[in-house]
Amino acid sequence: MTGSNETALQGVLLDALTPYLPPYILTLLSDKYILAFTISLIASMGTFLGGIIVCVLAKATGADPRSKATAKLMGVLEAFSAGVMMYITCFDLIPEAVESIGSREAMFWFFGGVAVFGVLEEVIMPSHDHDEEDGHDHEHEKTVKGSPKGKKGGKNNVNSKGEKTDSSTTTTTAEPALSAKERRDLLRSSLITFVALAMHNLPEGLGVYLAALSDLRLGTQLAVAILIHNIPEGMAVAVPLYAATGNTTSVLWWTLLNGLAEPLGVVAGGWLLHGYLSPQLLSRCLAGVGGIMACISIHELQPTAIRYSGKTIATSAFFGGMVVCFGALEAVNEWFGGHAH
Known part of the structure; x- marks a missing residue:
């Protein structure tokens, strides 16, 4: 591109930006x-x-x-x-x-x-x-899904408020798709x-x-x-x-x-x-x-x-x-x- 054509293109570009930019920015872009x-x-x-x-x-x-x-x-x-x-x-x-x-x-x-x-x-x-370590992650996931500890007592598990909870329901929603190693x-x-x-x-x-x-x-x-x-x-x-x-x-x-x-x-x-x-x-x-x-x-x-x-x-x-x-x-x-x- 010749110098005159390049200057013309620069002028067209600056004219297009004039409504959107303050004058001092346009001066810098020149x-x-x-x-x-x-x-x-x-x-x-x-x-x-x-x-x-x-x-x-x-x-x-x-x-x-x-x-x-x-x-x-x-x-x-x-x-x-x-x-x-x-x-x-x-x-x-x-x-x-x-x-x-x-x-x-x-x-x-x-x-x-x-x-x-x-x-x-x-x-x-x-x-x-x-x-x-990955084995521990998967072991933990199995426990969350429903190990003997998770199922022990079933509906007789008691939360901090003294209310009965179903451990199989609460643990299913907390199941992670990604292990610590995957993350x-x-x-x-x-x-x-x-x-x-x-x-x-x-x-x-x-x-x-x-x-x-x-x-x-x-x-x-x-x-x-x-x-x-x-x-x-x-x-x-x-x-x-x-x-x-x-x-x-x-x-x-x-x-x-x-x-x-x-x-x-x-x-x-x-x-x-x-x-x-x-x-x-x-x-x-x-x-x-x-x-x-x-x-x-x-x-x-x-x-x-x-x-x-x-x-x-x-x-x-x-x-x-x-x-x-x-x-x-x-x-x-x-x-x-x-x-x-």
Whole structure:
């Protein structure tokens, strides 16, 4: 895009925002660096939006994080997010890296990302079987459902007020769908996904910033595409966290922080390391991130989805995520009349 066309597009954008923003904000946005940073910040909010969607759906449906129905829905959403992330890796990040730095170097960085994921997995809440502890959880569940202690006395059990109660009725409603080990595994999956996606967002936000500086139209197109595909990534963090804790405040905070890694990447890379940046370096980083995202999909999200929703439903949701991602990104490309990558 020529300088005159870019200036014209910036003017159109600012004219469209004039009724909604105060004059001093419009003055700031007239600076191309601040405008590029703002575009990157907007793209990062897709992750937070994914967390909001999970919380709204949970509240609207009255979903109980302890129920089996919620666990099944969680499996579907996990598989959907895994499909989106695999599509982005296979048909976006890797092809772009191959075009920029060649297939050999791109795959070297891809498998480097796989190795980084392995290290992350061992550093962040290492996975152990905890067979003995899990056995205690299941033993406790059996006791709650109706052990000799639970049934002893039947209707002759007496509560603190001296009233007779039916222990078989009261214990059935308190039955948890998730054991302590399952909740711990969900928290671990959410944390690993959070860290890995934050690493993904750092170069991604920088890519939006640099694209908007060189070509405002391309940067805006890229920002919209990233905003869309960040939504299921935010859901990938939010779903297991909500299922394990039921705390919507934690879900919103963690997804917001995850998305803010994109403008942080702009600050760290665009302003502090500006002299060392190049398209090739960004492609290497994104190829490595592709390896991490592939591992998240295959090793964390999809096995969790199969465990809670079954193989057939999880597989269908996985490919459904790929189809939706393809359709959404193609719609963005058609809207802008070109390709973001």
